[in-house]
Structures are given as structure tokens and as C-alpha cells.
Amino acid sequence: MASLRDLSIPRKIVAIAMIISTAALLLAGAALISYDFFAAGRDLGSSTTVFAQIVADNATAAVTFNDQPAAVDILNSLRSEPSIVSSCIYKGVELFAERARAGGRPCPQRAVDAEQEEPGFIVGSSPILLKGDQIGSVRLLATLAPVYARLRVAIGVLAGIFIVSVLFALGLSSRLHKVVSEPIMNLAETARTVSSRKDYSLRAYKSSEDEMGILVDSFNEMLEQIQAREAELIQANKTKDEFLMTLSHELRTPLTPILGWTKLLLQRDVDPSRAQSAIQTIDRSAQLQARLIDDLLDVARITSGKLTMDLTDIDLLQIVEGAVDAAIPAMKEKHLALESNLEKVPVIRGNATRLQQVIWNLLSNSIKFTPEGGLVRVELKRVRSNVELIVSDTGVGIQPEFLPFVFERFRQADSSYTRKHGGLGIGLAIVKHVVHQHGGSVSVRSEGENKGSTFTLAFPIPIKSPTSETITSPSHIS
Amino acid sequence: MKHSLLSAVSILAIWLGSAAQTSTVEYEVKGAFLLNFAKFVDWPPQAFAGAGDPFTFCIAGDAFAGALEKLLNAETLNGRRLVVRRIAPADNLQGCQIIYVAASASGQYSQITTLGNAPVLTVGETEDFIDSGGMIRFIETGHRIQFQINTAAAERASLKLSSKLLRLAEIVRPKEKG
Numbered sequence: 001m002a003s004l005r006d007l008s009i010p011r012k013i014v015a016i017a018m019i020i021s022t023a024a025l026l027l028a029g030a031a032l033i034s035y036d037f038f039a040a041g042r043d044l045g046s047s048t049t050v051f052a053q054i055v056a057d058n059a060t061a062a063v064t065f066n067d068q069p070a071a072v073d074i075l076n077s078l079r080s081e082p083s084i085v086s087s088c089i090y091k092g093v094e095l096f097a098e099r100a101r102a103g104g105r106p107c108p109q110r111a112v113d114a115e116q117e118e119p120g121f122i123v124g125s126s127p128i129l130l131k132g133d134q135i136g137s138v139r140l141l142a143t144l145a146p147v148y149a150r151l152r153v154a155i156g157v158l159a160g161i162f163i164v165s166v167l168f169a170l171g172l173s174s175r176l177h178k179v180v181s182e183p184i185m186n187l188a189e190t191a192r193t194v195s196s197r198k199d200y201s202l203r204a205y206k207s208s209e210d211e212m213g214i215l216v217d218s219f220n221e222m223l224e225q226i227q228a229r230e231a232e233l234i235q236a237n238k239t240k241d242e243f244l245m246t247l248s249h250e251l252r253t254p255l256t257p258i259l260g261w262t263k264l265l266l267q268r269d270v271d272p273s274r275a276q277s278a279i280q281t282i283d284r285s286a287q288l289q290a291r292l293i294d295d296l297l298d299v300a301r302i303t304s305g306k307l308t309m310d311l312t313d314i315d316l317l318q319i320v321e322g323a324v325d326a327a328i329p330a331m332k333e334k335h336l337a338l339e340s341n342l343e344k345v346p347v348i349r350g351n352a353t354r355l356q357q358v359i360w361n362l363l364s365n366s367i368k369f370t371p372e373g374g375l376v377r378v379e380l381k382r383v384r385s386n387v388e389l390i391v392s393d394t395g396v397g398i399q400p401e402f403l404p405f406v407f408e409r410f411r412q413a414d415s416s417y418t419r420k421h422g423g424l425g426i427g428l429a430i431v432k433h434v435v436h437q438h439g440g441s442v443s444v445r446s447e448g449e450n451k452g453s454t455f456t457l458a459f460p461i462p463i464k465s466p467t468s469e470t471i472t473s474p475s476h477i478s
Numbered sequence: 479m480k481h482s483l484l485s486a487v488s489i490l491a492i493w494l495g496s497a498a499q500t501s502t503v504e505y506e507v508k509g510a511f512l513l514n515f516a517k518f519v520d521w522p523p524q525a526f527a528g529a530g531d532p533f534t535f536c537i538a539g540d541a542f543a544g545a546l547e548k549l550l551n552a553e554t555l556n557g558r559r560l561v562v563r564r565i566a567p568a569d570n571l572q573g574c575q576i577i578y579v580a581a582s583a584s585g586q587y588s589q590i591t592t593l594g595n596a597p598v599l600t601v602g603e604t605e606d607f608i609d610s611g612g613m614i615r616f617i618e619t620g621h622r623i624q625f626q627i628n629t630a631a632a633e634r635a636s637l638k639l640s641s642k643l644l645r646l647a648e649i650v651r652p653k654e655k656g
Binding site: 057058060061062064065066067070130131 | 511514517518555556622624625640642643645646
């Protein structure tokens with residue numbers, strides 16, 4: 001027989017239930033039967049003694065007047081009591097009358113001690129008294145056979161109950177199999193299918209609200225997470241592939257004019273003015289590529305957490321003016337109008353170089369995505385405890401569904417190879433990171449495609465400390 | 479001692495049948511029975527004149543021949559001594575609790591009727607004893623001595639006979655004189 005440990009759960013439950021119920025049945029049965037047995041023996045003992053007393057009382061005259069037939073009559077009156085198998089009346093110590101039935105013992109010829117026991121029988125005895133004097137005695141033997149018969153019946157009933165309970169337990173086992181094992185097997189089967197097919201959209205079937213149900217729920221929840229994680233992984237892979245393609249393209253683009261003009265310069269008899277123009281173009285393209293690579297390095301630093309910056313007290317107006325001035329040639333080239341509305345703002349803590357980069361990124365973004373004849377607006381003002389820089393344009397705008405991803409690196413609304421606009425999709429990611437490093441926030445707004453977009457940067461105005469007051473000009477305090 | 483007496487009586491009773499009719503042996507058995515009757519009958523208090531009075535067996539006729547005295551001397555009954563009194567036809571029967579009328583004294587039966595309802599147990603042995611108003615009569619059946627009881631007469635005399643005694647007896651009624 002298999003050990004309890006290796007049995008299936010329903011069989012375990014049934015086995016435990018059976019062990020307990022069998023033990024209970026045996027204990028209760030043994031207790032009841034032994035009580036019944038001893039009680040029956042005791043009752044038989046006392047009733048036999050009572051019979052002996054009755055016989056002794058009735059036989060007084062018969063013994064006194066030496067009337068043996070009368071004594072035998074008295075003994076015959078016991079015939080309706082089947083348990084009494086031998087009955088003896090003694091006159092003095094001599095046997096006076098006796099009656100024995102099948103299974104009984106013949107009476108001893110002389111009276112024996114009243115206390116003397118007879119194996120297999122219950123002894124009941126009584127003296128025969130006449131006016132307080134003992135003139136004889138009565139000794140009755142009762143058989144224990146009916147008690148034993150009752151014992152056998154009780155054991156039979158107990159065995160019957162045991163068999164019924166075993167059958168019941170077996171019935172219960174198959175029922176438990178449905179309730180306990182099947183859900184577990186179903187769950188195991190689902191887990192196996194999931195791992196063999198790698199199909200994380202499968203779900204285990206929940207059939208109950210118990211611990212099993214909780215397990216199924218947890219399992220399904222886990223599958224859901226794995227499924228989401230896998231979707232993310234696929235998306236990340238796709239983004240990376242697209243980025244690689246974009247990157248190659250972006251790095252290749254400046255090389256084309258560099259290679260073309262270099263070839264021209266390598267020829268003899270190059271017109272000096274053409275050569276001059278060629279060198280300028282090569283320089284511009286090389287710088288474009290250098291900036292591209294710088295941006296990439298920045299992103300790499302952001303990712304590894306190495307892009308840190310020293311903050312000093314700065315005048316944002318100065319920096320914005322510088323950045324706008326630098327962007328004017330590019331805007332002119334694209335015939336874009338500039339609307340600049342810059343107020344004097346309080347000094348903030350910041351890194352001038354990085355903030356210049358941020359503003360340049362925003363402006364070049366606007367220039368890139370605004371068609372010819374459009375408008376680029378730059379605004380700098382104080383709003384409550386913040387200094388806000390707003391760069392807006394009348395360009396292509398941003399589709400609402402892409403808005404949440406605008407500041408994520410490598411994300412571009414149009415990532416197809418045949419897209420109209422270049423770039424790696426890392427400029428705004430750098431903007432966000434730098435502004436966050438300043439303790440500020442970035443936000444974007446767009447009414448939709450071709451409706452332009454508005455980027456808002458907010459920098460907190462530091463609470464003045466005595467040391468900073470000495471550097472800050474009084475006019476900046478408001 | 480009691481056992482030996484009883485067993486002696488029983489041996490005598492058994493022997494009675496087989497042995498030749500010896501009146502001595504017969505009367506020894508009857509004497510023992512007489513004593514035992516006293517044990518199975520309750521007398522009312524008025525049967526005795528005083529608390530210290532003995533229990534008196536009055537014998538009419540030539541029965542027992544001294545054996546009864548020997549038997550009773552060793553016994554007491556309810557704290558009373560047991561005495562035997564021989565009575566002649568004209569004697570006063572005052573003080574008798576049991577009167578035994580032997581066959582030889584059957585002429586004295588008229589005395590019994592003079593007792594009226596006095597609490598005296600009357601025992602006899604002739605055939606007409608019950609008809610003459612007696613209460614208990616010895617009879618011989620085969621080898622055994624048994625007795626008849628006239629319960630009506632005992633009841634009239636306010637004597638309570640034990641049911642155990644009645645069970646052994648043959649219950650009889652006196653024949654109506656007519």
C-alpha cells in the first residue's frame with residue numbers, strides 16, 4: 001500500500017477521515033460494548049440474586065415442612081426466566097430440590113459457600129430464613145450466553161457501520177476528486193500549455209471561490225503581468241530596431257555632403273570661391289554630426305545616471321536671448337516669423353550651458369516641424385513662484401495619442417524610414433531630464449495635427465537665503 | 479443445632495414411609511410440625527394475658543409421649559418460652575395458644591366449639607376434625623405427612639396464617655351439617 005504522503009489529496013482527506021472515524025467508531029464501539037457487556041453482567045448478577053431471594057422466601061415453608069414437591073414447584077416457576085439454567089434449594093446443607101435445564105450444571109449434593117463462583121455462570125444465592133434463623137439456602141446459576149449473544153450482535157452492528165462508512169468514504173473520495181483534484185489538475189494543465197506554447201494569453205479556469213480560486217486568480221494575474229511584460233519587451237525591441245535604423249540614417253545624412261565636397265576639393269583647379277563654399281558645407285555637416293553624437297552621449301549619460309550638472313545663480317533672460325539669437329539664421333532660412341516676449345525674471349539656480357542646450361533643442365524642434373511661413377513664439381515670464389519659458393509654434397502639432405510619449409527617448413511620431421523629418425528623437429528626452437535636474441517641470445500641449453504645439457518649462461524660484469541675496473541684484477527681487 | 483434438628487426431622491419424614499408405622503416417630507414429626515405452625519401463624523396481642531406469658535401448647539390425649547417437651551424446651555418464639563400443658567376434658571382452656579387434639583381424645587372436640595372466636599390454633603388428626611370446627615388437620619399421603627387448613631375457622635379466630643403455610647396445605651371447608 002502506498003504511503004499516505006504519495007496519495008492524491010482527496011484520497012489523503014478520505015484516508016484521514018477514515019482513520020479518525022474508524023478510531024472513533026472503535027473507541028466508541030468498544031466503550032459502549034464493554035459497558036453494555038459489564039452492565040448486562042451486573043444486571044444479570046443482581047436479577048439472579050433477586051430471584052434467589054424470592055425463591056428462598058417462597059421456599060421457607062416447603063423446606064420447613066419438608067415438602068419437596070412444593071419446593072420443586074417453586075423452582076419450576078423460574079422456567080420463564082431463560083437465563084437461569086440451574087437452581088438448587090438446600091435444607092441445611094443437604095440438597096433438597098433442584099432444577100436444571102440444558103447448558104446448566106447439576107447441583108452439588110451439599111451446599112457450597114454462597115460466595116463461590118462458577119466459571120461461565122453468574123451465581124445468585126440467598127439464605128432461607130425462618131424467624132431470623134437460617135434453615136437452608138438457595139443457589140441459582142445464570143448463563144452468560146445471552147450476554148455473549150448480545151455482544152456478538154453488537155460487534156456485528158459495529159462491523160456493519162464500519163463497512164457502510166468505508167463505502168461512504170469511497171463515494172466521498174470520487175466526489176472530492178471532482179471538487180479538489182480537478183481544479184488542481186486543470187491549473188497544472190494550463191501552466192503546462194502556457195509554458196509549452198509560450199502563449200501568455202491563456203487563462204486558468206476558476207471553478208470555486210476557495211483557496212483554489214485564490215490560487216487560480218494569482219496564477220492568472222501572474223500570466224497577465226508576463227503578457228504585459230512581453231508586450232513591453234516586443235515594443236522595446238521594435239523601438240531599438242527603429243532607432244538603429246534612424247541612427248544609421250542620421251549619421252549617414254551629413255556624410256553625403258562631406259564626401260561629395262571632399263571629392264570636389266580633391267580635384268585640381270578648383271575655383272577658390274567654390275572651395276570656400278565646400279569647406280563651409282563640410283564644416284556645417286561635421287558640426288551637425290558632432291552635435292548628434294553629443295546628444296547620443298548625453299542620452300547614454302542620462303540612462304546610466306551620469307549626467308549631472310553644477311547649478312549656479314543664473315539670469316534666464318540672458319540665456320534665452322542668446323539661444324533665440326543663435327536660432328534666428330535658421331528661422332530666416334525657412335522664412336519663419338519670430339515673436340519674442342521676454343520679461344525680466346528672478347534669478348534661478350541653474351546650469352547655463354545645459355539650459356542653452358535645452359532652449360536650442362526646443363527652438364530647433366519648432367523650426368524643424370513648422371512649415372515655411374509659420375510662426376515661432378518664445379515667451380519668458382514669472383508665474384507665481386515659478387519662472388516659465390514657453391516655446392510654441394504653428395507647425396505640424398502632435399496627435400493626441402502620441403502626446404504622452406513626447407518626452408520619451410527614441411520616440412518619434414513618425415518613425416518610418418521614409419519620414420519627412422530627421423532627428424533621433426532624443427532632444428526632448430534631454431530637455432526633460434535637464435529640467436528635472438533643475439527641480440522644474442516640462443509639459444506639452446497641442447490642439448492636434450497641423451495645429452501647432454506648445455512646450456512649457458517651469459523652474460522654481462529659490463527661496464532667498466542671506467548668501468544668495470548678496471549676489472542677486474535688488475531689481476530681481478519682487 | 480437447629481440444622482441438625484431439621485435434618486433429623488427430614489430424615490424421620492423420609493423414613494416414615496419405609497419404616498413400620500411407629501407412633502413415636504410419627505409424633506416426633508408431628509411435634510416438629512406443631513412447632514413450625516407456631517412460626518407461620520401470627521397471634522393477635524389479646525391471645526396473651528401478659529407480656530412475659532409463655533407460649534402454651536395444650537395437648538389433649540396421649541400424644542408425643544414427652545418428645546414434644548424435649549423439642550420445645552430448647553426453643554423460644556418471639557421472646558416467649560414454649561411450654562406444654564396436658565389437658566383433661568373438663569380443664570379450663572384459658573392460656574392455650576395451640577390446642578392439639580390427638581385421635582385418642584376425639585371425644586373432647588366439643589371443647590373446641592366452646593372456644594368461640596378465641597385466638598387459639600386448633601390442630602387435630604381425625605377425619606371429622608375439620609367438620610367439628612378445627613383449623614388444621616394432619617393427613618398422611620403415601621409416605622408423607624401433610625395437612626389441611628380450614629382458613630375460615632382461622633380467620634374467625636383472628637389468626638393470621640402465612641401464605642407460605644397455606645401454599646403447602648390443602649385448603650378445606652367443614653361439611654355443612656344438614
